[in-house]
Amino acid sequence: VTEPQASGDVAIERILARLKDDGGRITTPRVEIVKILLASDEHLSADDIAERVQAAHPSVATSTVYRTLETLEQLGVIDHVHVAHGRAHYHLAERDPHQHLACTVCGAIIEAPAALLDDVAARVRRELGFELEAHHSALIGRCRECVATDARSSGA
């Protein structure tokens, strides 16, 4: 059986290889951070990631997490989205491209189809010469649950 059995292993290898090809080094914090990114479907904040790394390796500094995320982003491995209060969330670039909707009430990040802003992007390019980096900023508002909660409490 030469087929890899866990796709995560392959993914890790590929990412670490990219790091190496770039003249980078494979270190424990980096491996752990990549694992966490691969293991999570969610959009994690730098602090979320730091917390998880530190659960297993308490000595890893938060600044290392930031520096690693920056490196991975430069390599095109991950992307980050800004949600409303200056916090960034990170996720693998390889995931299906998608837009982000951030709930101002509960903080949830909901994924929307990548094409959501295509028309808007075309329009601002045509009319204003503006190149939208659509994946880079979340659209903000309230998610289904929080809208429902709101309606319930104000209606009652």
Next chain:
Amino acid sequence: VTEPQASGDVAIERILARLKDDGGRITTPRVEIVKILLASDEHLSADDIAERVQAAHPSVATSTVYRTLETLEQLGVIDHVHVAHGRAHYHLAERDPHQHLACTVCGAIIEAPAALLDDVAARVRRELGFELEAHHSALIGRCRECVATDARSSGA
């Protein structure tokens, strides 16, 4: 001549009246901040505003600026938009409603038609139950000038 000659005066009066109606007081910092907001077409950060107030009244504290902006926002006089790095920009709510495009390179905020995101808002509401607060977050990307500069430098 009972007609006001400068529309700015009327606007100031109206805003200060709202403040007063709400049980608020008319103070020097508040008057100055409202004037600055009225005098500027731009989207100002809290710090921009603080700087301008302090040019004339050096003792006005930045925290007062934040508190005043918060008060004015609660009264519906102003709105704020979040641009990519955790900085908020403030502008009068009375201005023509519009969307904001923030340039990641030069920091400019470009206004776009208010209706820009109407279709998107309708779609995420229908498909995801998400209530977009369209005016609240800027779309980010690169403005015409910065796109041109980029093309020039990478093309050369």
Next chain:
DNA sequence: TTTTTTGCAAAACCTTTGCAGTTGG
């Protein structure tokens, strides 16, 4: 060994808060 990466601590950035003193009405 050499260069990259790390951990730590400190600083930077934007914003909020506590509190005593000031001010508007």
Next chain:
DNA sequence: CCAACTGCAAAGGTTTTGCAAAAAA
């Protein structure tokens, strides 16, 4: 006079940075 507002300074949360020690290649 009294509540609302202010200035100051300190703290909050997130991210960045300087630097010497540690680790990868």
